[in-house]
Amino acid sequence: xxxKKILLLxxxxxxxxxxxxxxxxxxxxxxxxxxxxxxxxKKQITLHDREYELLIWDIEGATPTKKIPTHYFAGAxxxxxxxxxxxxxxxxxxxxxxxxxxxxxxxxxxVFAYNxxxxxxxxxxxxxxxxxxxxxxxxKEDLNVxxxxxxxxxxxxx
Amino acid sequence: xxxxxxxxxxxxxxxxxxxxxxxxILDLSLRSPQSPSREVLARELESLIRTAYQKxxxxxxxxxxxxxxxxxxxxxxxxxxxxxxxxxxxxxGMITRYVSHAIRDLLETINRKIxxxxxxxxxxxxxxxxxxxxxxxxxxLEESLQTRILSIFIIHKESGxxxxxxxxxxxxxxxxxxxxxxxxxxxxxxxxxxxxxxxVSEVQLVSYGNASLYIESAGSVYLIAFLNQEPDSEEREAIxxxxxxxxxxxxxFFQRFDGDSSAPQIPEIETRINRFIQESNETVQSTVDPNAxxxxxxxxxxxxxxxxxxxxxxxxxxxxxxxxxxxxxELTRTVSMRTHETVHLSYHDGAVVAEGTLLDPRxxxxxxxxxxxxxxxPIRDQMHxxxxxxxxxxxxxxxxxxxTQNGITAQKRQLQKDAQxxxxxxxxxxxxxxxxxxxxxxxxxxxxxLRQELQTLQHRFENLQWHIRLPRTIxxxxxxTFGNDPGFHPEDGSLDIFDPQLLQSGDPRPNPKALAHxxxxxxxxxxxxxxxxxxxxxxxxxxxxxxxxxRGDPVKNRQLSLQRAQAIRDxxxxxxxxxxxxxxxxxxxxxxxxxxxxxxxxxxxxxxSRRIRIxxxxxxxxxxxxxxxxx
Numbered sequence: 001x002x003x004k005k006i007l008l009l010x011x012x013x014x015x016x017x018x019x020x021x022x023x024x025x026x027x028x029x030x031x032x033x034x035x036x037x038x039x040x041x042k043k044q045i046t047l048h049d050r051e052y053e054l055l056i057w058d059i060e061g062a063t064p065t066k067k068i069p070t071h072y073f074a075g076a077x078x079x080x081x082x083x084x085x086x087x088x089x090x091x092x093x094x095x096x097x098x099x100x101x102x103x104x105x106x107x108x109x110x111v112f113a114y115n116x117x118x119x120x121x122x123x124x125x126x127x128x129x130x131x132x133x134x135x136x137x138x139x140k141e142d143l144n145v146x147x148x149x150x151x152x153x154x155x156x157x158x
Numbered sequence: 159x160x161x162x163x164x165x166x167x168x169x170x171x172x173x174x175x176x177x178x179x180x181x182x183i184l185d186l187s188l189r190s191p192q193s194p195s196r197e198v199l200a201r202e203l204e205s206l207i208r209t210a211y212q213k214x215x216x217x218x219x220x221x222x223x224x225x226x227x228x229x230x231x232x233x234x235x236x237x238x239x240x241x242x243x244x245x246x247x248x249x250x251g252m253i254t255r256y257v258s259h260a261i262r263d264l265l266e267t268i269n270r271k272i273x274x275x276x277x278x279x280x281x282x283x284x285x286x287x288x289x290x291x292x293x294x295x296x297x298x299l300e301e302s303l304q305t306r307i308l309s310i311f312i313i314h315k316e317s318g319x320x321x322x323x324x325x326x327x328x329x330x331x332x333x334x335x336x337x338x339x340x341x342x343x344x345x346x347x348x349x350x351x352x353x354x355x356x357x358v359s360e361v362q363l364v365s366y367g368n369a370s371l372y373i374e375s376a377g378s379v380y381l382i383a384f385l386n387q388e389p390d391s392e393e394r395e396a397i398x399x400x401x402x403x404x405x406x407x408x409x410x411f412f413q414r415f416d417g418d419s420s421a422p423q424i425p426e427i428e429t430r431i432n433r434f435i436q437e438s439n440e441t442v443q444s445t446v447d448p449n450a451x452x453x454x455x456x457x458x459x460x461x462x463x464x465x466x467x468x469x470x471x472x473x474x475x476x477x478x479x480x481x482x483x484x485x486x487x488e489l490t491r492t493v494s495m496r497t498h499e500t501v502h503l504s505y506h507d508g509a510v511v512a513e514g515t516l517l518d519p520r521x522x523x524x525x526x527x528x529x530x531x532x533x534x535x536p537i538r539d540q541m542h543x544x545x546x547x548x549x550x551x552x553x554x555x556x557x558x559x560x561x562t563q564n565g566i567t568a569q570k571r572q573l574q575k576d577a578q579x580x581x582x583x584x585x586x587x588x589x590x591x592x593x594x595x596x597x598x599x600x601x602x603x604x605x606x607x608l609r610q611e612l613q614t615l616q617h618r619f620e621n622l623q624w625h626i627r628l629p630r631t632i633x634x635x636x637x638x639t640f641g642n643d644p645g646f647h648p649e650d651g652s653l654d655i656f657d658p659q660l661l662q663s664g665d666p667r668p669n670p671k672a673l674a675h676x677x678x679x680x681x682x683x684x685x686x687x688x689x690x691x692x693x694x695x696x697x698x699x700x701x702x703x704x705x706x707x708x709r710g711d712p713v714k715n716r717q718l719s720l721q722r723a724q725a726i727r728d729x730x731x732x733x734x735x736x737x738x739x740x741x742x743x744x745x746x747x748x749x750x751x752x753x754x755x756x757x758x759x760x761x762x763x764x765x766x767s768r769r770i771r772i773x774x775x776x777x778x779x780x781x782x783x784x785x786x787x788x789x
Contacts, residue, residue, distance in 0.1 A: 002416075002417050002419070003319050003320075003418075003419060004417050005318060057318075069347070074316045074317070076317070077317075
């Protein structure tokens with residue numbers, strides 16, 4: 001078994017915790033998120049005949065009165081940076097989150113999750129064009145959630 | 159013998175031979191209480207020891223330790239009572255302090271347990287006291303003296319991943335890897351907070367009720383020991399030593415740990431942790447009722463739960479304290495950034511106390527406003543301004559006053575100058591305006607003149623065009639009337655009037671009957687002519703041209719033709735149109751003789767050659783020609 005610490009980053013209320021709930025095997029109470037700014041969950045994945053266990057650190061999003069607790073970033077093997085497709089400002093801040101992650105973990109892999117795609121009109125969903133290592137996700141419709149984590153793990157172990 | 163002789167010459171051989179004998183003699187001498195050697199040696203020995211102690215006290219102690227320690231041990235064994243009496247004045251105080259401290263710790267532990275009277279453990283204790291007949295106090299004392307390590311985690315410091323863990327007995331922590339990560343996060347959170355408060359460097363012990371977490375951090379890992387109560391200094395020392403041993407042996411492995419739990423070092427480390435836990439707890443277990451083990455095993459889960467709960471409470475409390483402290487720190491920084499004042503802020507009785515010496519009293523209101531904007535609490539203003547600052551301010555004010563006065567004077571002068579310039583400018587402006595108005599009027603006049611001239615020119619141009627077109631217009635009109643007449647000449651508009659009865663050969667007088675006939679024709683011609691000539695001045699002449707046939711003398715013919723033309727002109731003077739338009743002076747008689755005979759089919763027709771031609775000439779166009787309109 002190989003264990004990896006990965007981070008889940010993004011602005012406040014972009015759906016990070018919903019993605020976690022959809023995906024993980026076991027998790028601590030959400031109370032920790034509001035108390036100390038992080039909640040840890042676990043997921044076991046088999047990739048290329050090897051067993052991996054992801055310890056996912058769901059980092060609380062920034063609010064006008066609270067900064068992102070970057071002291072939790074250390075030692076992470078990768079990060080999932082989440083934005084909300086229905087709120088433009090959360091998408092424009094994706095590069096900032098990535099830069100913040102790389103300032104602590106230089107050169108570590110990442111993936112972008114363009115979340116809440118289920119809220120977009122069908123035509124807009126068809127026209128959606130995303131940059132490299134990006135996935136349109138929906139916790140509600142269980143769309144691309146597994147792919148998101150598996151792709152990140154593949155990037156970590158490659 | 160030879161050998162003995164040889165040795166007598168060698169000092170070293172002599173010393174070797176005599177040494178055992180001297181040692182034996184000295185020994186016998188010193189063993190006798192009355193021996194003078196003993197007294198001498200004691201005196202010398204004291205002096206030697208004092209000298210050696212002054213020169214090298216540590217070396218002396220090292221040298222004597224192997225001798226003194228067994229001697230003291232033997233002395234204590236043989237004369238215990240005497241030794242205790244001797245040492246008590248020195249050790250008594252120290253022992254009393256140690257025992258007092260230990261009893262005080264014990265009492266505090268017991269008090270905590272008594273205060274926790276409504277817990278499950280307290281109820282269990284009461285029941286056990288009833289069943290076994292052992293007093294609750296004894297059971298309390300017994301519990302208070304036991305410290306057990308329930309689990310030990312070794313966690314990678316940077317990633318929070320659990321490297322190794324071991325538990326005591328059947329204690330098991332569910333999902334230890336998640337617990338390790340969460341504990342790591344909580345530890346990071348607390349450390350972040352306490353580093354902000356700058357009170358301590360790192361959290362080491364978290365304790366609540368029956369559970370304690372003891373944390374040791376070094377290198378790239380840290381150790382968390384879960385215990386049933388706070389460890390004392392010896393227990394901490396033991397844990398620390400164990401951790402140090404692990405670090406020494408596995409430092410490189412810890413540093414390179416990448417989350418792979420199949421590393422061969424991990425089972426080794428876990429075995430060592432397990433052995434350490436067993437050894438630590440066995441020491442305690444041997445002194446305790448065997449039944450206690452089973453009871454404590456049941457209590458382990460509760461202890462762990464209580465520990466985590468304690469951690470959460472601590473975190474909430476820490477977050478609250480951190481928020482309060484952080485807010486004041488932020489406010490202090492904000493005040494400093496905006497006002498450059500250093501103010502100390504604190505909470506007291508539900509109010510914010512602002513203290514400090516202000517560099518500028520005007521900042522007081524701004525500082526209060528900054529605090530009120532952030533915290534909706536009453537503010538106790540304990541800020542003051544030093545006398546030195548007031549003095550500086552007064553000086554600044556005076557300087558400012560002088561500067562202001564000077565400034566006002568200079569400003570006044572400048573204003574006067576500006577007013578003078580303004581007056582001059584106004585006059586110049588008025589003059590310029592007047593000139594411009596005059597120029598504008600002149601220009602308007604000139605413009606009007608030019609417009610009139612232009613109109614005149616346009617008028618003249620139109621007249622000119624009319625005049626130029628006039629001959630053609632008249633010819634067209636005449637052609638439309640006389641076009642079918644064989645005597646009409648379209649090129650100049652003249653008309654030959656043929657009448658064989660009008661003029662007889664050699665006779666200058668026209669036939670009266672025929673004359674009456676041609677007069678009507680001529681009148682019609684002139685009527686058409688005048689229809690297009692509104693002003694008689696435009697008409698230069700109306701020519702009456704007389705012709706003869708080509709026979710006879712040309713000079714006589716010319717005269718004859720002139721006579722004929724004059725006779726007809728005279729006959730025309732009484733025409734109403736001539737009189738009405740006063741055209742008599744315009745009627746010009748011309749004699750052309752036989753110059754233009756009428757030849758038909760190669761032969762002159764004399765009766766046709768004798769004829770009258772009527773034509774016209776307009777006045778040549780001049781620049782000041784009168785207008786054709788308005789007349």
